[in-house]
Amino acid sequence: MKKKGVLILNLGTPNSPSVKDVRVYLKEFLNDPRVIDIGRIAQLLLVNLIIVPFRAPKSAKEYKKLFKIGGGKSPLLTYGNSLTSKLKDISSEEFDVELAMRYGSPSMEDVLGEMRLKNYDEIYIFPLYPQYASASSGSTIEKAFKLINKWWVIPEVSVIGQFYSNPIYINCMVNRAKEFELSDYDHIMFSYHGIPERHVDKVYLDGKPCSDHSCEDEINEENTHCYKAACYATSRLLVKALNLKEGSYSTCFQSRLGRDPWLKPYTDHVIENLGKEGKKRILVFSPAFVADCLETTIEIGEEYLELFKEHGGEKIQLVPSLNDNDDWAQGLYEIIKEKVKTI
Structure with missing residues (x-):
């Protein structure tokens, strides 16, 4: 053996x-x-x-x-x-x-x-x-x-x-969601770690940018290794498993560094807008992180909570990562x- x-x-x-x-x-x-x-x-x-x-x-x-x-x-x-x-x-x-x-x-x-x-x-x-x-x-x-x-x-x-689409991973994420009553929240967010737009553009050998490859809507032969496409695919699977209604959730990207354009929409911008729209309670999943870390516990759990409150919100509940x-x-x-x- x-x-x-x-x-x-x-x-x-x-x-x-x-x-x-x-x-x-x-x-x-x-x-x-x-x-x-x-x-x-x-x-x-x-x-x-x-x-x-x-x-x-x-x-x-x-x-x-x-x-x-x-x-x-x-x-x-x-x-x-x-x-x-x-x-x-x-x-x-x-x-x-x-x-x-x-x-x-x-x-x-x-x-x-x-x-x-x-x-x-x-x-x-x-x-x-x-x-x-x-x-x-x-x-x-x-x-x-x-x-x-x-x-x-x-x-x-x-x-x-x-x-990103493995049923085992999706089911484990859904199990974390069972710890919360989804109807208690005004909006559900799927916040992924951001990367520069040029990183996903480099995936495509046809010379066309990521924006030309339907990455927000489907996985196809061309975008299989595109980070943005994979993130949106994970969100779609979670939305289906959690039976979320259209308009009740967002996919967004956090932790950008520098002035170059990163994947959008930016999580902080989405949170600001939700607060201005009168949303009070948000539940946030972090599907790109299998273990809680600085980006989840501090960035989302503390910094984004403060931002949300500044714009009229009350509570951001972070769904724990898969951890151990x-x-x-x-x-x-x-x-x-x-x-x-x-x-």
């Missing part, structure tokens, strides 16, 4: 909320050419001389809040470790499971180095991003192959790709098992 190892990966987190550790984390993250794709020299100057020096102190304050909520630890890492432990218990006789972060610790270098010593016949790379984007899944996959490429003995290596829930651990096992079985 072949020896199999699965590496599950998430974005990462600073080692602590100190300005120093946040600065180290941001430098590694934002210097990735798949994250900021403006040419290497321009990127290095922008990130290291402008963005990081000015952003690190502000981000450190936000991470301090997050770590406090997490009992002095990063919730992303806590949930990741717990989820990995549950997966190991479920899959112990079939395949090994390890956790790494694209940026920060535990690093891909360290974890893949440990996996190398176990002499696996097969290694599966599984970025925990439901919707593919070059800046997230693409960067993670590229880094994994670069590291494994240095090995003298290279095992069979496979990627477990995006799962038992159904999600079992679901991930099923997704991995299906991939391992078919290759």
Whole structure:
């Protein structure tokens, strides 16, 4: 029987909320050419001389809040470790499971180095991003192959790709919704992490922009790997499963950085408008995040709540991410098992 190892990966987190550790984390993250794709020299100057020096102190304050909520630890890492432990218990006789972060610790270098010593016949790379984007899944996959490429003995290596429409993932999201009475809310939001518009435009080899490929309405042969198309597809599946009425929900994109156009509509703009329209209570799903983190707990749960109140709203309820829930651990096992079985 072949020896199999699965590496599950998430974005990462600073080692602590100190300005120093946040600065180290941001430098590694934002210097990735798949994250900021403006040419290497321009990127290095922008990130290291402008963005990081000015952003690190502000981000450190936000991470301090997050770590406090997490009992002095990063919730992303806590949930990741717990989820990995549950997966190991479920899959112990079939395949090994390890956790790494694209940026920060535990690093891909360290974890893949440990996996190398176990002499696996097969290694599966599984970025925990439901919707593919070059800046997230693409960067993670590229880094994994670069590291494994240095090995003298290279095992069979496979990627477990995006799962934005997988019924297991959708059902787990619906299970989170069951914790709330949807009729108590004036509007439902599906808020995804934003990316620059040029990132989705680059997906298309025909030279036409994303806006020419019906990404908000359907998945077709051309937009299968378009992040925007995948996000809207996830929203459609959740809308159907939750039996939401047209006009009672929105799909939007958060966390933009810089002045370049990012995917629209922007979450903060949608929230402002909902407040001005007299909406008082909003329920927010974050389908792009499988674990709660800065973008969900702080950005949505605190910053957007404050924005909503400034424009007449009263409450924003964040639906918890899948985190380390038992159904999600079992679901991930099923997704991995299906991939391992078919290759």
